[in-house]
Amino acid sequence: MSTASDALEAVGRPAGLLWLEIDTTPDDPPEPLVARWSAVLSTAERERAAAFHHDRDRWTYLASHHRLRTVLGHCSGRAPESLEFVAAPCPTCGEPHGRPELAGLPTLRFSLSHSHSRFAVAAATVAVGIDVEELDSIPYGKDLDALIAGLHPAEVSELGSLPEPERRAGLLTCWTRKEAWLKGRGVGLAEGLDTTAVGVGEVRQPSGWQIIDVPTTTADHGCALALAISA
Numbered sequence: 530m531s532t533a534s535d536a537l538e539a540v541g542r543p544a545g546l547l548w549l550e551i552d553t554t555p556d557d558p559p560e561p562l563v564a565r566w567s568a569v570l571s572t573a574e575r576e577r578a579a580a581f582h583h584d585r586d587r588w589t590y591l592a593s594h595h596r597l598r599t600v601l602g603h604c605s606g607r608a609p610e611s612l613e614f615v616a617a618p619c620p621t622c623g624e625p626h627g628r629p630e631l632a633g634l635p636t637l638r639f640s641l642s643h644s645h646s647r648f649a650v651a652a653a654t655v656a657v658g659i660d661v662e663e664l665d666s667i668p669y670g671k672d673l674d675a676l677i678a679g680l681h682p683a684e685v686s687e688l689g690s691l692p693e694p695e696r697r698a699g700l701l702t703c704w705t706r707k708e709a710w711l712k713g714r715g716v717g718l719a720e721g722l723d724t725t726a727v728g729v730g731e732v733r734q735p736s737g738w739q740i741i742d743v744p745t746t747t748a749d750h751g752c753a754l755a756l757a758i759s760a
Protein backbone atom coordinates (compact mmCIF):
# COMPACT_ATOMS: atom_id res chain seq x y z
CA MET A 530 0.00 0.00 0.00
CA SER A 531 1.73 3.19 -1.07
CA THR A 532 -0.37 6.12 0.10
CA ALA A 533 -2.87 6.79 2.86
CA SER A 534 -5.60 7.63 0.33
CA ASP A 535 -5.06 4.27 -1.49
CA ALA A 536 -5.50 2.43 1.80
CA LEU A 537 -8.60 4.44 2.74
CA GLU A 538 -10.19 3.75 -0.65
CA ALA A 539 -9.30 0.06 -0.37
CA VAL A 540 -11.35 -0.30 2.83
CA GLY A 541 -14.21 1.90 1.54
CA ARG A 542 -13.69 4.85 3.94
CA PRO A 543 -15.72 3.45 6.88
CA ALA A 544 -17.40 5.96 9.24
CA GLY A 545 -14.99 7.52 11.72
CA LEU A 546 -11.75 6.52 9.94
CA LEU A 547 -9.52 9.53 9.24
CA TRP A 548 -6.28 7.88 8.15
CA LEU A 549 -4.92 4.45 7.29
CA GLU A 550 -1.60 3.43 5.85
CA ILE A 551 0.84 0.55 5.70
CA ASP A 552 4.46 1.43 5.05
CA THR A 553 7.89 -0.21 5.03
CA THR A 554 11.08 1.05 6.63
CA PRO A 555 14.00 1.21 4.16
CA ASP A 556 16.62 -1.54 4.64
CA ASP A 557 19.59 0.72 5.31
CA PRO A 558 18.29 4.26 5.80
CA PRO A 559 20.83 7.07 5.34
CA GLU A 560 21.83 8.86 8.56
CA PRO A 561 20.12 12.17 7.64
CA LEU A 562 16.82 10.31 7.24
CA VAL A 563 17.23 8.61 10.64
CA ALA A 564 18.03 12.02 12.16
CA ARG A 565 14.88 13.47 10.57
CA TRP A 566 12.77 10.68 12.10
CA SER A 567 14.34 11.22 15.55
CA ALA A 568 13.94 14.98 15.45
CA VAL A 569 10.17 14.92 16.05
CA LEU A 570 10.23 12.29 18.81
CA SER A 571 10.18 12.83 22.58
CA THR A 572 13.16 12.05 24.80
CA ALA A 573 11.33 8.93 26.03
CA GLU A 574 10.79 7.70 22.46
CA ARG A 575 14.43 8.34 21.57
CA GLU A 576 15.55 6.43 24.67
CA ARG A 577 13.29 3.52 23.75
CA ALA A 578 14.66 3.50 20.21
CA ALA A 579 18.24 3.49 21.50
CA ALA A 580 17.52 0.38 23.61
CA PHE A 581 16.77 -1.88 20.62
CA HIS A 582 19.55 -4.42 19.93
CA HIS A 583 18.87 -4.75 16.21
CA ASP A 584 19.17 -1.83 13.78
CA ARG A 585 16.08 -2.95 11.88
CA ASP A 586 13.91 -2.79 15.02
CA ARG A 587 15.30 0.63 15.94
CA TRP A 588 14.71 2.01 12.44
CA THR A 589 11.17 0.63 12.31
CA TYR A 590 10.42 2.10 15.74
CA LEU A 591 11.79 5.53 14.69
CA ALA A 592 10.11 5.54 11.25
CA SER A 593 6.74 4.41 12.64
CA HIS A 594 6.69 6.90 15.51
CA HIS A 595 7.77 9.69 13.14
CA ARG A 596 4.94 8.72 10.80
CA LEU A 597 2.40 8.44 13.64
CA ARG A 598 3.31 11.93 14.90
CA THR A 599 3.14 13.34 11.35
CA VAL A 600 -0.32 11.82 10.78
CA LEU A 601 -1.65 12.97 14.17
CA GLY A 602 -0.17 16.44 13.61
CA HIS A 603 -1.95 16.58 10.26
CA CYS A 604 -5.28 15.43 11.77
CA SER A 605 -5.07 17.79 14.78
CA GLY A 606 -3.45 20.85 13.19
CA ARG A 607 -0.68 20.71 15.83
CA ALA A 608 3.06 20.42 15.35
CA PRO A 609 4.06 16.71 15.37
CA GLU A 610 6.85 17.31 17.90
CA SER A 611 4.46 19.09 20.32
CA LEU A 612 2.20 16.03 20.75
CA GLU A 613 2.39 14.27 24.11
CA PHE A 614 1.44 10.60 24.53
CA VAL A 615 0.01 9.26 27.78
CA ALA A 616 -0.96 5.69 28.69
CA ALA A 617 -4.67 5.17 29.43
CA PRO A 618 -5.60 3.06 32.47
CA CYS A 619 -5.40 -0.65 31.62
CA PRO A 620 -8.99 -1.99 31.27
CA THR A 621 -7.82 -5.27 32.86
CA CYS A 622 -6.12 -4.01 36.05
CA GLY A 623 -6.60 -0.20 36.12
CA GLU A 624 -2.83 0.51 36.16
CA PRO A 625 -1.54 3.28 33.84
CA HIS A 626 -0.12 1.00 31.14
CA GLY A 627 -3.08 0.77 28.76
CA ARG A 628 -3.35 2.04 25.20
CA PRO A 629 -1.49 5.23 24.25
CA GLU A 630 -3.62 8.39 23.96
CA LEU A 631 -2.89 12.02 23.13
CA ALA A 632 -2.74 14.34 26.15
CA GLY A 633 -5.40 17.05 25.71
CA LEU A 634 -6.80 15.37 22.56
CA PRO A 635 -8.62 12.23 23.79
CA THR A 636 -11.10 12.28 20.90
CA LEU A 637 -8.43 11.85 18.23
CA ARG A 638 -7.99 8.07 18.42
CA PHE A 639 -5.14 6.19 16.79
CA SER A 640 -3.37 2.87 16.59
CA LEU A 641 0.12 1.81 15.57
CA SER A 642 1.52 -1.60 14.70
CA HIS A 643 4.91 -2.84 13.56
CA SER A 644 6.22 -6.18 12.36
CA HIS A 645 9.78 -6.58 11.10
CA SER A 646 10.28 -3.63 8.69
CA ARG A 647 6.59 -3.06 8.13
CA PHE A 648 4.34 -0.69 10.09
CA ALA A 649 0.73 0.47 9.96
CA VAL A 650 -0.90 3.63 11.30
CA ALA A 651 -4.61 4.39 11.71
CA ALA A 652 -6.35 7.50 13.06
CA ALA A 653 -10.06 7.85 13.73
CA THR A 654 -12.78 9.71 15.61
CA VAL A 655 -13.87 6.40 17.17
CA ALA A 656 -11.88 3.77 19.08
CA VAL A 657 -9.56 2.06 16.59
CA GLY A 658 -7.08 -0.79 16.54
CA ILE A 659 -4.72 -1.89 13.77
CA ASP A 660 -2.45 -4.89 13.42
CA VAL A 661 0.05 -5.77 10.72
CA GLU A 662 1.96 -9.06 10.79
CA GLU A 663 4.47 -10.71 8.48
CA LEU A 664 3.57 -14.21 7.25
CA ASP A 665 7.15 -15.14 8.28
CA SER A 666 6.08 -14.64 11.92
CA ILE A 667 3.64 -17.55 11.63
CA PRO A 668 5.38 -20.82 12.57
CA TYR A 669 5.09 -24.29 11.05
CA GLY A 670 4.25 -27.75 12.36
CA LYS A 671 3.73 -28.24 16.10
CA ASP A 672 4.33 -24.55 16.89
CA LEU A 673 1.62 -23.60 14.40
CA ASP A 674 -0.82 -26.07 15.95
CA ALA A 675 0.00 -24.83 19.46
CA LEU A 676 -0.84 -21.23 18.46
CA ILE A 677 -4.07 -22.34 16.79
CA ALA A 678 -5.07 -24.32 19.91
CA GLY A 679 -5.16 -21.02 21.84
CA LEU A 680 -7.91 -19.57 19.61
CA HIS A 681 -11.70 -19.77 20.01
CA PRO A 682 -13.02 -23.34 19.40
CA ALA A 683 -14.91 -22.18 16.27
CA GLU A 684 -11.63 -20.85 14.81
CA VAL A 685 -9.73 -23.99 15.81
CA SER A 686 -12.30 -26.00 13.90
CA GLU A 687 -12.21 -23.66 10.84
CA LEU A 688 -8.41 -23.88 10.65
CA GLY A 689 -8.10 -27.55 11.57
CA SER A 690 -9.35 -28.85 8.23
CA LEU A 691 -6.94 -26.78 6.09
CA PRO A 692 -3.61 -27.97 4.63
CA GLU A 693 -0.59 -26.27 6.30
CA PRO A 694 0.00 -23.39 3.81
CA GLU A 695 -3.68 -22.36 3.99
CA ARG A 696 -3.65 -22.94 7.77
CA ARG A 697 -0.76 -20.48 8.18
CA ALA A 698 -2.45 -17.90 5.94
CA GLY A 699 -5.75 -18.46 7.79
CA LEU A 700 -4.06 -17.95 11.16
CA LEU A 701 -2.47 -14.72 9.85
CA THR A 702 -5.95 -13.42 8.93
CA CYS A 703 -7.55 -14.51 12.20
CA TRP A 704 -4.63 -13.24 14.32
CA THR A 705 -4.52 -9.76 12.76
CA ARG A 706 -8.31 -9.40 13.12
CA LYS A 707 -8.20 -10.42 16.76
CA GLU A 708 -5.18 -8.34 17.72
CA ALA A 709 -6.64 -5.26 15.97
CA TRP A 710 -9.88 -5.70 17.94
CA LEU A 711 -8.06 -6.27 21.26
CA LYS A 712 -5.91 -3.17 20.63
CA GLY A 713 -8.98 -1.13 19.69
CA ARG A 714 -10.40 -1.95 23.13
CA GLY A 715 -7.04 -1.24 24.76
CA VAL A 716 -6.87 -4.65 26.44
CA GLY A 717 -4.06 -6.32 24.50
CA LEU A 718 -3.32 -10.03 24.44
CA ALA A 719 -3.78 -10.48 28.22
CA GLU A 720 -7.51 -11.06 27.61
CA GLY A 721 -6.74 -14.31 25.80
CA LEU A 722 -7.46 -15.23 22.20
CA ASP A 723 -10.10 -17.85 22.95
CA THR A 724 -12.92 -15.74 24.41
CA THR A 725 -14.45 -14.37 21.16
CA ALA A 726 -14.43 -15.70 17.59
CA VAL A 727 -13.62 -13.25 14.78
CA GLY A 728 -13.39 -16.02 12.20
CA VAL A 729 -10.95 -17.13 9.53
CA GLY A 730 -13.09 -16.88 6.37
CA GLU A 731 -16.00 -14.48 6.68
CA VAL A 732 -15.47 -12.00 9.55
CA ARG A 733 -17.59 -12.62 12.66
CA GLN A 734 -18.17 -9.10 13.91
CA PRO A 735 -17.98 -8.64 17.68
CA SER A 736 -20.89 -6.60 19.07
CA GLY A 737 -20.26 -2.85 18.69
CA TRP A 738 -17.26 -3.30 16.41
CA GLN A 739 -16.47 -3.47 12.73
CA ILE A 740 -13.41 -5.54 11.80
CA ILE A 741 -12.03 -5.05 8.28
CA ASP A 742 -9.35 -7.09 6.47
CA VAL A 743 -7.11 -4.42 4.94
CA PRO A 744 -6.07 -5.48 1.41
CA THR A 745 -2.28 -5.78 1.13
CA THR A 746 -0.20 -5.48 -2.01
CA THR A 747 1.61 -8.79 -1.39
CA ALA A 748 0.68 -12.03 0.40
CA ASP A 749 3.77 -11.89 2.67
CA HIS A 750 1.91 -9.85 5.26
CA GLY A 751 -1.60 -9.37 6.62
CA CYS A 752 -3.34 -6.38 8.14
CA ALA A 753 -6.65 -5.81 9.91
CA LEU A 754 -8.44 -2.77 11.25
CA ALA A 755 -11.05 -2.65 14.03
CA LEU A 756 -13.33 0.36 14.45
CA ALA A 757 -15.88 0.96 17.19
CA ILE A 758 -19.32 1.49 15.66
CA SER A 759 -19.85 4.65 17.75
CA ALA A 760 -17.51 6.94 19.72
Ligand SMILES: CC(C)(COP(=O)(O)OP(=O)(O)OC[C@H]1O[C@@H](n2cnc3c(N)ncnc32)[C@H](O)[C@@H]1OP(=O)(O)O)[C@@H](O)C(=O)NCCC(=O)NCCS
Nearest residue numbers: 619621622627628629641642643660712715716717718719
Ligand atom coordinates in the same frame (compact mmCIF):
# COMPACT_ATOMS: atom_id res chain seq x y z
C1 LIG B 1 -0.80 -4.16 22.81
C2 LIG B 1 -0.14 -5.42 22.30
C3 LIG B 1 -1.22 -6.35 21.79
C4 LIG B 1 0.82 -5.03 21.16
O1 LIG B 1 1.50 -6.16 20.70
P1 LIG B 1 2.76 -6.07 19.72
O2 LIG B 1 3.05 -7.44 19.28
O3 LIG B 1 3.83 -5.25 20.31
O4 LIG B 1 2.08 -5.42 18.50
P2 LIG B 1 2.07 -4.14 17.62
O5 LIG B 1 3.36 -3.81 16.98
O6 LIG B 1 0.91 -4.44 16.73
O7 LIG B 1 1.62 -2.91 18.55
C5 LIG B 1 2.51 -2.11 19.29
C6 LIG B 1 1.84 -0.77 19.55
O8 LIG B 1 0.57 -0.97 20.20
C7 LIG B 1 0.30 0.20 20.99
N1 LIG B 1 -0.14 -0.29 22.30
C8 LIG B 1 0.57 -0.57 23.40
N2 LIG B 1 -0.25 -1.00 24.39
C9 LIG B 1 -1.50 -0.98 23.89
C10 LIG B 1 -2.78 -1.32 24.42
N3 LIG B 1 -2.95 -1.75 25.67
N4 LIG B 1 -3.87 -1.18 23.61
C11 LIG B 1 -3.73 -0.76 22.35
N5 LIG B 1 -2.54 -0.42 21.78
C12 LIG B 1 -1.44 -0.54 22.55
C13 LIG B 1 1.56 1.05 21.02
O9 LIG B 1 1.38 2.12 20.11
C14 LIG B 1 2.61 0.09 20.51
O10 LIG B 1 3.62 0.75 19.78
P3 LIG B 1 5.06 1.04 20.45
O11 LIG B 1 5.48 -0.24 21.10
O12 LIG B 1 5.93 1.43 19.30
O13 LIG B 1 4.84 2.16 21.41
C15 LIG B 1 0.68 -6.18 23.40
O14 LIG B 1 1.81 -5.42 23.73
C16 LIG B 1 -0.15 -6.39 24.64
O15 LIG B 1 -0.90 -7.33 24.71
N6 LIG B 1 -0.03 -5.50 25.64
C17 LIG B 1 -0.82 -5.56 26.85
C18 LIG B 1 -0.13 -6.47 27.83
C19 LIG B 1 -1.00 -6.71 29.02
O16 LIG B 1 -2.17 -6.93 28.85
N7 LIG B 1 -0.41 -6.69 30.20
C20 LIG B 1 -1.03 -7.01 31.42
C21 LIG B 1 -2.13 -6.07 31.79
S1 LIG B 1 -2.63 -6.27 33.45
